């Protein structure tokens with residue numbers, strides 16, 4: 330199984346060393362792991378100025394040596410994106426992108442610097458949150474800077490009780506052109522399993538959205554747990570592979586040096602012998 334969204338203590342919101350995460354991955358039956366620490370250019374973010382690419386890349390080299398033959402360790406990064414910080418993001422990707430295997434583009438902030446957390450929904454409708462959010466996702470796809478899009482319907486995770494009526498069907502028409510742009514540009518999106526263990530009790534995105542993407546001809550999907558703790562590495566990935574197959578997707582993307590290779594899901598099933 331591929332866990333392509335894992336944080337370490339190179340992220341401001343995670344205290345777990347890379348080695349601990351590697352041990353957990355091996356124990357969970359994960360075969361490829363991408364450490365995707367946060368790169369934050371929003372001045373309001375706690376992580377602003379926190380990320381140290383040189384130190385991170387050195388840690389990756391060390392982990393590769395230590396886990397050779399047991400775990401494939403990929404240099405990944407989760408780059409926060411919105412149009413307000415696009416020039417800084419562009420600079421980061423231009424300077425460092427070639428040193429990574431895999432770059433996630435994630436929208437966490439609305440333009441103007443307000444983070445999309447429960448408070449942000451106050452006085453806004455779901456449309457008021459989702460439509461501008463999806464516009465930023467669309468822009469992220471169009472830049473060509475990212476290999477995959479993180480947690481595609483993220484606002485559902487932070488929607489407070491007053492806003493739990495989220496139904497992806499309401500955004501189907503808005504998602505279709507985004508899918509077409511993804512397919513055209515070769516940008517994947519991830520199934521982020523953290524939603525399964527948090528409030529929405531569904532992956533981000535869930536099966537309906539995956540089905541529409543498959544119907545548009547899309548096949549390029551990455552899988553990740555967004556783990557900030559060792560206990561959740563690998564969590565929900567087996568369920569996700571089942572879900573993908575039910576939706577008509579029979580491969581997941583593996584990355585090396587920013588290049589995807591589709592890997593048959595059938596070859597990723599953990600052995601039932603244990």
Ligand SMILES: [Zn+2]
Nearest residue numbers: 407435479480
């Ligand atoms: Zn994220």
Ligand SMILES: [Zn+2]
Nearest residue numbers: 334336407555
């Ligand atoms: Zn993350």
